[in-house]
Amino acid sequence: MSSTESPSVPAASVLPKVAPVRVGEGERLRSVGLPGVTLSIRSRRPAREGLPPALYVHGLGGSSQNWSSLMAELDGVVDSEAVDLPGFGDSPPPDDGNYSVTGHARAVIRYLDAAGRGPVHLFGNSLGGAVTTRVAAVRPDLVRTLTLVSPALPELRIQRTAAPTALLGVPGVTALFTRLTKEWTVEQRVRGVLALCYGDPARVSPEAFGHAVEELERRLRLPYFWDAMTRSARGIVNAYTLGGQHGLWRQAERVLAPTLLIYGGRDQLVGFRMAHRAARAFRASRLLSLPDAGHVAMMEYPDVVATAFRELLAETEDSGTDPGAGS
Numbered sequence: 530m531s532s533t534e535s536p537s538v539p540a541a542s543v544l545p546k547v548a549p550v551r552v553g554e555g556e557r558l559r560s561v562g563l564p565g566v567t568l569s570i571r572s573r574r575p576a577r578e579g580l581p582p583a584l585y586v587h588g589l590g591g592s593s594q595n596w597s598s599l600m601a602e603l604d605g606v607v608d609s610e611a612v613d614l615p616g617f618g619d620s621p622p623p624d625d626g627n628y629s630v631t632g633h634a635r636a637v638i639r640y641l642d643a644a645g646r647g648p649v650h651l652f653g654n655s656l657g658g659a660v661t662t663r664v665a666a667v668r669p670d671l672v673r674t675l676t677l678v679s680p681a682l683p684e685l686r687i688q689r690t691a692a693p694t695a696l697l698g699v700p701g702v703t704a705l706f707t708r709l710t711k712e713w714t715v716e717q718r719v720r721g722v723l724a725l726c727y728g729d730p731a732r733v734s735p736e737a738f739g740h741a742v743e744e745l746e747r748r749l750r751l752p753y754f755w756d757a758m759t760r761s762a763r764g765i766v767n768a769y770t771l772g773g774q775h776g777l778w779r780q781a782e783r784v785l786a787p788t789l790l791i792y793g794g795r796d797q798l799v800g801f802r803m804a805h806r807a808a809r810a811f812r813a814s815r816l817l818s819l820p821d822a823g824h825v826a827m828m829e830y831p832d833v834v835a836t837a838f839r840e841l842l843a844e845t846e847d848s849g850t851d852p853g854a855g856s
Contacts, residue, residue, distance in 0.1 A: 548747045550619040551740055553597050555604075558619065563639045568612055569593065569619035570640075576605040581673065582646040583607035586637060588655025588681070588825075589761055590722070592618030594744065595654065599827040602835035606842070607650055612640060614657070616757030628760035630656070630768040630777075634663040638671065647671035650842070651786075654678040654827060655798065656765055659777055665788075666780035674845055675811075676789040676838055679799040679824050682777050682807060683769040715746050728795035728823035781810040788814040789841045791834060793822030815841060 550569070552558050561568045571593035583603070585596040593611035600609040613620035614633050623632060637660060641647045651672045653661030658680025665672040719741045723730040733741075748754050768777055788811040792804040801818075808816045817837045819826050827834045 547750045565624045572610040575608040580608040583650040585611035585652040586657030598831035629764040633660045648673040652676045666783040669785045672786045675786045678791045726824045791817045794820035796824045798824045
């Protein structure tokens with residue numbers, strides 16, 4: 530594994546010349562070269578030695594920055610790292626162009642194997658929730674606990690507000706959408722995303738809104754931005770259709786790690802009604818329902834999510850379970 534730290538230089542030389550990714554106070558960004566993929570890893574310096582490792586995986590269209598607030602809340606609890614999935618954030622596309630849920634899960638597993646930090650406390654949101662569910666099912670030795678925020682697990686009847694996102698995976702739709710929205714400003718696009726993802730977009734501070742605009746401006750200049758979005762959306766849709774042992778609900782049942790499930794009552798992308806099905810599927814789960822949260826509770830209510838994780842951690846330690854053992 531090769532690694533170089535940089536707070537301002539793009540993660541890999543293959544990236545076009547665009548503005549640098551924002552690195553928050555107390556954070557650092559480094560690039561990790563692995564077989565077939567280069568990943569950008571965001572981390573915080575551990576508050577002290579010996580803290581258990583944690584890895585955070587973002588959702589569709591997101592990046593490691595989505596976890597910055599929660600990572601700060603968990604200073605002194607875990608040694609935090611957040612990954613930019615291939616083609617997102619500061620990570621270039623995968624060499625093989627595979628943006629399936631399995632492809633993303635393979636990238637996470639490659640990083641954990643190479644880093645030797647496992648088993649980790651694994652966090653996933655949306656697409657990242659599907660990815661981390663697959664990781665926990667096929668490699669239980671790498672996962673100590675699993676925390677899922679609005680995980681993208683198959684729904685028989687998706688919400689109407691989620692349909693446009695699913696349609697991104699249909700051939701030709703992205704090109705059509707790009708033509709129809711070519712006059713939209715970046716500010717308009719960001720407001721639309723916030724309205725879709727937040728239970729109450731008013732919770733976003735002017736500073737955070739400005740950072741989101743800067744990040745989208747940067748990413749829209751990347752030649753592979755829409756391809757990564759389209760293929761990853763298609764990957765979610767394809768994962769929903771898989772049956773048998775490769776189906777995500779079947780894999781959820783195989784997860785051994787203690788699992789914290791977090792669902793928002795105002796989530797427009799993942800149905801709140803799926804919360805109880807998920808609680809039944811994951812064998813060692815606890816459920817946190819946040820009536821006012823949308824799709825990104827870790828960004829909207831990082832203090833509440835951090836408290837719930839601390840409770841999961843305390844319960845796991847008290848029970849003396851070793852979720853990283855067995856398969």
